[in-house]
Structure formats: structure tokens, C-alpha cells
Amino acid sequence: MAETLTLPATLPFDMDNEEHRRTKSARIFSKLPFRIHPLSWSVSLKTHSGTKVIQSSDAKGFKANFFSKEKIRPTSSSGNYDTLRKNDISSQSKALENILDVNGNIPTRAENEFEPVSRVIALWCYISWTVLLIFAYFREFLLKIGLEKSKATKELDKQKDFVPLYNSFESLYTRRMYMRVRDVFERPIASVPGAVVKIKDRITQDYCWTFQFTGTETEIINTGSYNYLGFAENKGPCADASALSIDEYGLGTCSTIHEQGQSLPQCKLEKLVAQFLGVDEAICFSMGFATNSMNAPCLVDKHGLIISDEYNHASLILGCRLSGASIKVFKHNDMNDLERILRNAIANGNPKTRRPYKKILIIIEGIYSMEGSICNLPAIIALKKKYKCYLYLDEAHSIGAMGPTGRGVVEYWGCDPKDVDIMMGTFTKSFGAAGGYIGGTKAVISHLRKSSPTGYYSMPMSPPVAQQIIESMSIIMGKDGTIEGEKRIEQLARNSRYFRRNLKKMGFIVYGSDDSPVVPIMLFFPAYCGVWGREMLKRKIGIVVVSFPATAMTESRARICLSAAHTKEMLDKVLKEIDDFGNITGAKWSRRAHLYKDIQIEY
Amino acid sequence: MPFFNMISCEEAVLYSYGFATIASAIPAYAKRGDVIFADKGVNFAIQKGLQASRSRIEWFEHNDVEDLERLLEIQAEKDRKNPKIAAKTRRFMVVEGLYTKTADLCPLPQLMALKWKYKVRIFIDESYSFGVVGKTGRGVTEHFGVDVIDVDMIMASLENSIASTGGFCVGRSYIVGHQRLSGLGYCFSASLPPLLATAASEALRIMKEEPERFTRLRANAKSFHLGLKRALEGTHFQVQGSELSPMQHVIYEHPDPKVVDHKLDMLVDELYNRSILITRSRYLDKEEAFPPAQSDKVMTNSEMSEEEVVIALSEIQQAAQKVDATLDE
16 A cells, blocks of 8 residues: 555554653652653564563663562662653654564554544534423423323323332433434344345334334445454355254353353364464353453452453443452553552552452453544553553454454464453454354463353353354354455455545544544534434435444444454545545544545555 | 343333443442342352442342242331331342252242332342243243232343353343442443344244244153153152153252262263263352252253154163162272
């Protein structure tokens, strides 16, 4: 790809742009005379020529002081905190400069972009929500005085004197705001959701309270399925293999894993997943949500601390809550914040018991599905090693989609999979099946097998589903002898970069990194969600719009998930329609479009 | 989806995992500050749902309606003293149709009477009773002749009688529709693979068209229950479970839990050598709110022929006598 814009390889601890974010505690820390400062880290990266260990300049010194019996004496520091950090960063960048990745290429990684928006737009968002609320209350008033009939379902007459089931504001939101744009969500589909999907047309006579099917079906370009590698197909080797396995193994065991055991395809799958990820062992579950929510309690108990990212998924939050551990949240991908929380936690301990925490678990995701941003994995691994914590990486969206051979975010950064204590992921996105897995050392997986509630109270994976995953994973690994897997991964990478750069050139605000296949286009106003959803359907494109409460109130967005099955023509069509409609509605808020004005974007 | 046709309800919501069905449905309605009356014998998924909901839980003794009434009276007293808070506290009752741990039915008519008297909403978990109990397999509501409209919500798992994956919640649209936006396992999770959903549809169609399966099942269950009682007479093994349930629990009477453990395992091994498969019921003992009794699970189904039932019972009788007679080491 020929381009004149060079993108830097993202470094851990890039402090140069962060002067304005120095907090009071950081400034105080910088004046401390001791030579214990946060730059003592080391991270091992996998390269073409073996594993290379990068260390900060005083890492050896730190270790020597720590383990020796001499007291740590205050030394006069030759400069203050800031210059020390700057020196170390420049030495670090030199060290990282020419490291080649596993395939022998110099990696270029795009950094995460979150273009901040002006306060005026945020204010207008709040005003538009207020207008919607005023109209909602007005309609409620009309309902009360009898001018309007309620179309919502009601409580039974016999049960009218029971305590009301729903909070009045919640039901107001559902009735008056969600119902008006309901035709944009929950669309029934009539074919396999690959790159194109057929949806059943429906019309509504009464503003989305009820729908009638017209009987026709429309084919639309599908940008809403997490079909990253294009395995959502009903023909081909995967589908044939899973159909055959139904005859041999049936659909289910009607019993739990500990009572009657699991099927042979699942056993094979667990070994294959361990091989794919590069870990010792893996365990598979039949639902991704349950993997997170039921296994986090097995790993941490009330004596531990969980530090999770701000934008973690609901399943992780539920799992953390059920575990009973203390929970702290750090700002999205902000390494300074994470470090500050770690230092405070270790120094102060558990406030309830006044004792040190027994275990600290950092929970992050590979790609965040609402922001499209990639986590800063080498920095977190360096921090984890320095403070001796554990790391839980949820690769729901990134497994199969990132990395030169599809091994996920760990391979994308070139880190060692053995550094991540627990690698979790789901099969729903890139593998075209359903379920989740957890990979780690033998001790961790044996513990999970014994103590996870999913083994005692629910069924194992269905054999055809397991077979589908075995086939698709073998294709990605290249085990079937073709280069189909490599082709798909390359196609996805090309699609993501092409699409994103074009969008930014047009002037849309797109969050996240250029390498991720999840593209959130910011629309900001809630009313835009309804308009965009409907208009895109008319232009034969299926797009997912999200608003409050899944995102913040002022940040409604349209999210596009790219796939290896999308061809260049489909992408061009989608770009053209988005460009056109963006001009009509004025959704092009980016102020950085001039940076991209002159670059030629080749496919 | 034919679920609501089957149980003649207004709406049904389908989940992709049986455990998540119940564990997500309860927190969607009950929040902090509400009170839930739950039976002590409910299964682990319900317990997790109750824990996730952060409401106050009042446990009543298993299948003991008087204990439940006592707790409801205490709550009513509190309400009388504080009518303002009472007007905001939602009250729920969670029971199972056919309990997994003890294989007996809940006393539904009495529970419905309590529901109207104390204004408590009732949720029934029919994981084991859907497709098993009732003249045409529609569950405990059909068995006891209770109108389904009166039950607030029925939750069931498709992983048992229907032999697919997933679960569903049925009820009136007013109640069940709320889960589409606020049930965590529904909104934030992938849907069921079409293969398994089609399998479940087919199973329901077969259930509708072949009601003689249920008569066979009931006959088998009854003969199994009585046969087991006779077979285990004279040994320390006992049968636990209702006559209608095709799942029976076999327990061992001995004061020492290690001996109980050992004997139950020996029974499973002994029967395995005679080509009969039964299983130890497995629970996560440390996490359960009320540790259940150790038992073996013996199940029958509608497709077993009479000879097979007879053979199984005689083998069980011989094995039980042999295991009982071996001295403890």
C-alpha cells in the first residue's frame, strides 16, 4: 500500500503527549528522591529471530536492590522524574524500532483514536434527549386524561393491586422512546447472515407497536454480523462436517459434564484450541456469556481485587460482581491510571479488612466492541510482571481477526501467550459457531474443570457445533492443506484498513484503531439512529445503530463490522451510501479530515 | 416460535443456554430492595440468579407451605408498620415444578392461594417438569389444573426433555417482553444456533402430535418407582422421588457421610459392570446455599420397553444387595 502518511508503532508508556494529564499525585511522585520509579519493566516480544527481551534501563538495578539485603538508600537523582522518563522512552523506542514480527515484516500498528468532540455538540445531544423526554411526558399526560389509548401491554385486572413490577421511568423509556425506532432493531432474517443477508420486509401501521410481514424478502449487505472471517456459511467443508457429526454423535447428552461426560468432538476441540493459542490446555463451554460470568467467581474470591477496564462487557461485569471481590475500574486503555490504581491497592490493601489483597486480577479485552479500540497489551504485561498480578484477557472479538495468522491480539503485539495467565474467547464471532473457551496453564484449567458451575449444572457443547469449530479452526491454521485461512485473514486486514481510511477521509469521526474490523461511526444524536437505520435499509445496507443505554448518552453511534466475505465492490457501495447520507444529514463532524485529503488509499 | 402455542401464553423469549435463562430472568425483575421467597431446594442456576439480583432472600423449608406462610406473615407485619416502603417493595416467589435435588413436585394449588392472599408474584422453573408432567406434557400447571395466565412467568431449560440447547421464558407479554431489553443473557449474548432451534421446534411438534409418549412415560415412571422400592427393600438404600417423576434419587442410610459416598460410588460401578448406566448426582458443594444430600440418579424414559425396565430393576436389586453386604473397609 503506497501512502504518504506514516503511522508510528505504538509504544508502551508514551508519555510525550500526556503532560496535560499529569495528576497531582504524579507530580508529587516525581519529586520523590528514591530511585524506585515506574519505569522498571521488562517485556518479552516474539520476533523472527526468537524471543527478545526488552528492559528498561534500570530494571536490573531494581531487581538487585530488591532482593539484596542492603537497605535502599535515597540517591540523588540526576534529573527529575520527567527527564528520567523521557530518556527511558527514547531508549525504549530505539530498542523497539527494528524488531521484526514472526513473519519477518516490520509491523506498523495504528494507534487508537478517540477524536474529542466539541462541547457544543454534547450540549445539543442533551437538548435533543430533553425534547424527547418532554414529548414522552406529554403523551403520558394525554394518556392519563384519556385522549389517547394505550397500546402497551398491561397488568392483569386481577393483579392490579400488586406492587407495580416496573419502575415508572424505565417503562417510559421503553414505551415512548424505544418503541418509536423499534423497526431498526430486531429485524427477522430469512437466510444465513453472511456478507449479504435476506431480511423479511415488514410494515407497521401504528408506529412500530405491531408489524405485519409483506411476504417479500430483500437482500441487503450485512455489516451487522460479527462474521469476521466469513465462516457464517451454509455450504462448504464446515457445514458438511457438522452435518455428518449429527448422525454420529447426536445433538446433546441431556446431562451435565460431570454426570455423563462430554462428546468426542468437544475433547478434540479442547486440544485444538490449546494448540491454536499456544497454551498448555483449554476448556470449552457452550455459551460465551456464561464463560465469563460463571468462571470469574472461580478465579477470585472476596479476598482479592479485580481491576477492570471502563468499557468491559456486561458478562465480565456480572462475573466480577458475582465473585464478591473488590472491584476498581481504570479509564479506558489508560496505563497511568492503571498503574496509579495498582500502586494504591498494593500500598493500602483491602479497606474492609485492612489486610493486603491476596490476589489482583486485571481484566481487559482484546478489541472493545463498542469502541473498536485495541488494548495496549505489552504495557499491561509489563505492569503485571512488575507488580506481580494476574491478567485475564477476553478476546471475544479479536481471536481469529487479529494477528498475521489469526491468533488474536497476543500475536498482533508479538507478545508471549504464556505471559497472559488466562486467555478467554468466544467462538461466536470468527468461527461461525457458538460457545466460549478459556486457555491457560494446566493447573488453572484443572481447577476450572473442577470448580466451574457450568460443569455441574449445564450441558456440554453440542457435537455439530464443536465440529464446526474444529473445521473452521483447522482452516485458519492451515491444517487442511489450503491457504484459505491465510487468504481470509489478509482479506479482513485489507478491508478494515481500506474502509476506515476512506471513512476518515470523508470526514466521519471513527473511533478506535485502524487495524480493528469493528468500525464505530459516531452519530452523537439519538434521533440519527432511527434515521440512519431506516435510510440505510432503503439503500439495501444493514447497519447496526446503538444508543443509550448501551453507550453514553451523548455518544450514539452506528457500528459496522467488517468481514473477510465482503468484497471491494460491497465496501465501495457501502462507502458511497454512507458518504451520500452523511452529506444529507450532516454527520461528518471530524476536524481531522484535512490530514487525509491527499493520500491515495489503495486496496 | 411454537412455545407459546404449546403452553397457550402470549409471548416467549428464547435464550441460548439453560443456566443463563434462569440466572438472567430473575435479576431482570427483582432488584435491590425487593424480597424473594425461595424454596431451600432450588437448583444452582436459581441461586445464582437470586444472588445477582441483590434482593433480600427469604428461604423456606422445602415444600413446606406452612413455613412459607409464616414468612409471608412476618413480611405482612413489616408492611403494616411501614406502608410507604411496602408500596415500593416487589414480592416474588420462586419455586421449581419438579425439583432436581429431590424429584418431587411443588404444591402448586396451595402456592397459588398464597399468591392471591399475600399479593406475591410467582415464578416457576419448569426445567425438569416441562415435557414430563401433565397429561400432554405441558408442565405442572396442566397437572394441577391451574390457569397458566395466573402464573407470572414459567422458565424452562430446553436441555432436558427437549434434548436441544438453551432455555425459554413464557408468560404474559407484559412480563416477558421486559426481558428483551433488560435480560442480560438475552441482550448481550449471541442467539441460539439455528440448528438447535430447529431441533427444539421439531421436538415440540412431536410432543404435540404424539401424546401417547406421555402415557408411556408415566407408566414407566410409576413402574420404576414401585419396582425400585421393592428392589431396594431390605438394604440400606432408599428411593426418593415422586411417582410421576421419571428421575428417582437413590440414597444410602448411614450416619457416616464417607461410607455413604463410598457405597453410592460402588453401586454405580457395580451396575456399570452389569451394563446399566446410572450416575452420581454432582453438585458444587462449596457453592450451594444448602448442601444437598448425596444420591445416585436413576432415570427412565418413554422409549424403554417393559422388558428393559424389568431387567434393569432386577440388576439393580442384585447390585444393591451385593454392595450393601460388602463390609466397609
